[in-house]
Amino acid sequence: MRYESVTDAIGNTPLVRISSDVHGLQNIDLYAKMELLNPFGSVKDRAAWGMLREHVGDAQAEQQSIIELSSGNTAKALAILAGMHGLTFKSVTNRMKVPEVKDVLQLIGAEIEELPGQAECLDPTNTDDPLTRIHQEVSRDPAYLHTDQYYNSRNTRAHSDSTGPEIVADLDGTAPDHFIACIGTAGSSTGVAQVLRAARPDARVIGLVGQKSDFIPGIRNIDEVHEVGLFDPSTYNEIEAVSADEAIDGTLTLIRRCGILAGPTGGGAYFGAVRYLEKIDAQLASTGERHTAVFIVCDRVESYMSYFRSRRPDLFGDTVRRRVAATAEQIEQVSTLAPLNAQTWIKAEDPLIVDLRGSFAYSAAHIEGSINIPDQLFADLLQGGVPFPRQRPILLACPVGEQSAKYAAVLAGLGHPDARSLDGGIVAWRDAGAELVRD
DSSP: OOOOSSGGSSSSSOOOEOOOHHHOOOOOEEEEEEGGSSTTTTTTTHHHHHHHHHHHHHHHHHHEEEEESSSSHHHHHHHHHHTTOOOOOOEEEEOOOOOOHHHHHHHHHHEEOOOSSSSSSSTOOOOOHHHHHHHHHHHHOEEEEEOOOTHHHHHHHHHHIHHHHHHHHTTOOOOOOOEEEEESHHHHHHHHHHHHHHOOTOOOOEEEEEEETBEEEEEEEGGGGGGGGOOOOOGEEEEEEOOOHHHHHHHHHHHHHHHHOOOHHHHHHHHHHHHHHHHHHHHTTTOOOOOEEEEOOOOGGGGGGGHHHHHGGGGOOOOOOOOOOOHHHOOOOOOOOOOOHHHHHHHOOOOOEOSOEEEEEEEEHHHOOOOOOHHHHHHHHHHOOSSOOOTTTTEEEESSHHHHHHHHHHHHTTSSOEEEEEEETTHHHHHHOOBBBOO
C-alpha cells in the first residue's frame, strides 16, 4: 500500500490472537491490539496527531512552538510531527525517568525542560505545584500551541474515532466481552470504551494502574490516576493494580512466547488481563460459553533497556543483586522531620542531606549543603550496603517525602542508626518559607 504522508499510516493496526498455549485460558479468545506498529512506535501517535492536526496551519502562520507536559510517547510523537511541519516542540516534565526516552527526544530535536513538581502527574487543581503553574501559563501564552493531553477531548476522540471501531471491525462487527487497558492519560481506554459499549452495552472495561509507589512507564499508579483530567471512574467496571515485577513478567511472555516486542505498559496490560480473565474462564467452564477479550500493546521494548536492567539485571547476564525494598511497616517506623524541626536538627546535628530528585530539579532549588543522588542511582548504591559513614546522621529529601521515607527505612534495615526523612519533601520545605538555593 502507498501513502502520501507517514501520518496516513497512523492507525489500522493489527489485532493479533494470543495462543491459549501461552495464556492458558480455555474458554476465552485473547487478542492484542498492536499499537506498537504505529509509525512512531506507540498508541500515542493517534492522540498526538488528533490533537495537532487541525491546528498545524494556524501554528505555522503564528510561528508557534508546540508544547506538552509529557516525558514519553506523546512527546516523541508530537516532536516528530512538529518537525515534519517546520515547527519546534518543547517537553515540560518532572518525570524523565527513562534515559533512552530522553535521548530519543533530544535526537528528534525536542527541547526538554525538567521542573520540580509535587506530584509525578499533573494536578491542575493544585495551584502550588510548579507543573500546575506551567500548565496555566503555557495555556495562555500565544507563543505556544499547548496540546494539553490531560484535558484535551481530542485525545479521547482519536480512539473513539479509530481504535475502538477498528477493534469492532476486526471482530466481525462485534465488540469483545472484555477490554483491559492500562491507564495513562485515560484517552485510549475512555475512547475505546465508548465505542465498545455503544456496540455492546454489557462489554466490561477493566482499568489497570500501577501499585502504590511503584513505577511502570506509561501507567499511572493508584494515587496518580485520580489527578488525570480525562479519568472518569465510571468508565471502568473494575480498576486493578499491577506491579512493576508483574509488568516485566508480562513483557517477557509477550516477547519470548508471542514474538511481540512490547514495552512494559503492554506487559502490564497482558499480565493484568490474564489475571483478571482467569476468574472469568473458570466460570465459563461450566456454561459452555466462549468470550473474547482485547488488550492494548502500547509501545515497543527498545526504549526501556535501562528500566529492565535496573530491575532485572539477571536478564542481561549481570550478577543478581539484592532488591532494595522496605515494608509498609518499616516505612511507618521511619523518623520524619517537618521542615521547621528539620532546620533545628540540621543546625544541631550537621547531618548528611541527600536530595533524591533529578538533577534538573535539584539545580532549580535545593537545601543548602545537600548532595544530589537521584533515586535510581541511590537504589544502586544501596545494593552494596550503606554507602555513608554510620556515625553521621542522614536526612533524605524528595519531592513530597514518599521516596525519602522508603529509602530511610532501607537504610535503617541495613544498619544505619539515624536515617531520617524530610516530611512533605522539598515542596513542604519551600511552603514553610525555608531557604532554598539554586545552581
